[in-house]
Amino acid sequence: MDELKSGRLRFAAEDPDDPANFPRVLTVWRANLLGSSGKGNEYFLRHLLGTDADVRSEETPPRGRPREVVWRDEAPEGKLDLLVTMDFRMTSTGLLSDVVLPAATWYEKDDLSSTDMHPFVHAFTPAIAPPWQARTDYDTFLTIADRFSELAADHLGTRTDVLAVPLTHDTPDELAQPGGVVRDWKTGECEPVPGRTMPKLVAVERDYASTAQKMRAVGPLLDTLGTTTKGVTVHPDREIEELRHRCGTVRDGVGAGRPSLATASDMCEAILALSGTTNGRLATEGFRELERQTGSEGLVELAAEREAERITFADTRTQPRSVMTSYEWSGSETGGRRYSPFVINTEHKKPWHTLTGRQHFFVQHDWMTELGEQLPVFRPPLNARRAYGDEQLHEDGRAEVTVRYLTPHSKWSIHSNYQDNKYMLDLSRGGPVIWMSLEDAEKIGVKDNEWIEAYNRNGVVACRAVVTHRMPEGTVYMYHAQDRNINVPKTELSGKRGGMHNSLTRLLLKPTHLAGGYAQFTYAFNYYGPTGNQRDEVTVIRRRSQRVEY
Structure with missing residues (x-):
């Protein structure tokens, strides 16, 4: 506690640009992080991978920067040393990975499938063995664990890790902040007490050389x-x-x-x-x-x-x-x-x-009070048009329209395979599209199925327009999970290959989703917050030349 109070010991989040805090190795298993899931895709490309990106924003000016996070003059690019993807389809993430491990499909492995809202549990049963070099997910991770354990015997051995563990739901941790009063030990309002005024600090002994053996056995703590x-x-x-x-x-x-x-x-x-x-x-x-x-x-x-x-x-x-x-x-x-x-x-x-x-609807918590959300209230979309919008690039005679940009859940795809298969491509224009209203299309002189470009400070997208009376004026849709690997030309604005739906988004965190230690408000990643409120953006759209280059 003395080290934390003195500032000599700090959380990694307080200085994310320190090389000691960089994520170095990332394994993506049956997911599509760089594209489908990563809100703010161009920022991922620049700062995580250090590769070609279309980020158009300037650094936040000093008055808007956080006070408790170290801000470096130049944000680092390319923090990651190794990106590994395990998937049976070539996603955007696979295209950017250092290593792609060939994976078995549903018909080549033993597995289970079920959800909380579905009344059945299903089995995956292999009809054939995984072909050529492909392996099942389970066998792949066991193989990696074997090699890791072999190397860990010399390089890691047995160590004690100290973990900062969130205050847990459905436990006495929910009583950590009586009355919803939040006191900050870093500013001297209280003492740092693990599990009360800060996360729990848990020491865990890890025998890294035994990782593979432990993966192959039901543990004794049960x-x-x-x-x-x-x-x-x-x-x-x-x-x-x-x-x-x-x-x-x-x-x-x-x-x-x-x-x-x-x-x-x-x-x-x-x-x-x-x-x-x-x-x-x-x-x-x-x-x-x-x-x-x-x-x-x-x-x-x-x-x-x-x-x-x-x-x-x-x-x-x-x-x-x-x-x-x-x-x-x-x-x-x-x-x-x-x-x-x-x-x-x-x-x-x-x-x-x-x-x-x-x-109950009334919540007496300091953060809820500060933000005016003690009771359910209507919150209009952030008025981002004043921050950016029409960048006056239409001096060449091409009109532009500033619209609200949403990326709803895909309907033009087979969920497990997204939209890059012949059936879906035949049904949905053969590549990425943005749906827009008749009124907005008329403002920029674009007809159905013509090429357009959408841009904001986060990135640039080149795709076709779906002009329809079903879209309201002032709002456009680009359904998610349309990878940039099919029918995506270079953009006029940057000369680089056009982006995808998350090239125009960025990550936004709502402070109330980070509350913890107070009844049902008990924070943990992917449990309570932060949720995906980052699909609401503003973008500028213009009709581009219909002669495209790949």
Whole structure:
């Protein structure tokens, strides 16, 4: 604590441009970060990869810079040393990667598929072995772990890492800030107390040379700590023993005697055995504990009809299996009912995961008060047109229109393969498009299917226009996940290949999404905030020459 208070020890986020804090190796598995997911794609290209980018903005002037973050005169470019992609299709990320590992498709591997809103669990079953050099995801990561562990024996060994862990939902951490009063220990308002006025600091011993061995075994903490979901703990002792018989045991090393996870099918068995949605005994135990915690009655009956049932991986290979009602979710499948969220809260009186245990709208938290959001309020889109917009590039006689630019979820694609397949390309113009209204198209003299360019301070896009009466005046759509690898010409503005939907966006964080330690407002990445409010931008569109170059 003394080191933190003195400033000699700091969080990496306070100086992200220090080379010691650079991300050095990034592995992208079955995702498309650089393009589809990365809001502010051109900034990723410039600062993460150090490659060709169309960022058009100037550095933020001194008056707008954060006070608690070190600001360097020149932002570094190319922080990453190695980018690895594992995918069976060539995405924008794959095109920019140093290494592309050939991956198996759904029909070449063992895997599971399910979601919280879908009442079935499905199995992927290999029809053929992965062709040539391709490997399954599981085998690829095991191979990498083997080599990593071999190198770690000499270079890392056993070390103790100190982690800053967020205050966790459904735990006493939610009481860390009574009354929603936020005090800042860095400014002397309070003492830095881990788990109260700052994140928890947790020391973890890591035997890096044993990484591969640990990946192949069910760990021993399940025996002592059990599994905890939303504050409910169950003890899978019978399931651990069952996995020993079903999957075998590890013979030697740090995992000796533990259930084996040597294959993807073993891992699928473990997942099904440890989940209340596929294990009736654990679902019943979880509801029994939930009754004890909340005083709500009748919860056990939600799982009792299937208490003796246990869905195995072999079961899912035979046919998709209907999941069970579980304490892990808020819906009910009991009696053949289809899933609907919050059934257990509304019909069975389980308290909501809020400060009051009820649905409530008023939130007394310092940050909510400061931003005027103690109650649900309408927030109009940010008025960014005054910051940038018409850059007066139409002196050559070409008109321009400034519009609000949105990137909604794609409808012109097959979800798992995006839109770069023949069926979708035939149906949707053969490449990226921007949808615009008849009125906006008329202002710049553009007709349906003609080439246009859209630009703002974040980047430039060259694509075709879909002119339609279904779009309102002043707003345009560019549906997401249209990679820049098909039918994307060079732009007139930069002479570089045109961008994609996220070339015109940037990352924006809403402060209230970072609140933590106060009832349901408990921050963790991909749990509560920050959510994607960065799809709302402003862009300028003009008709470009219809003679394009690639």
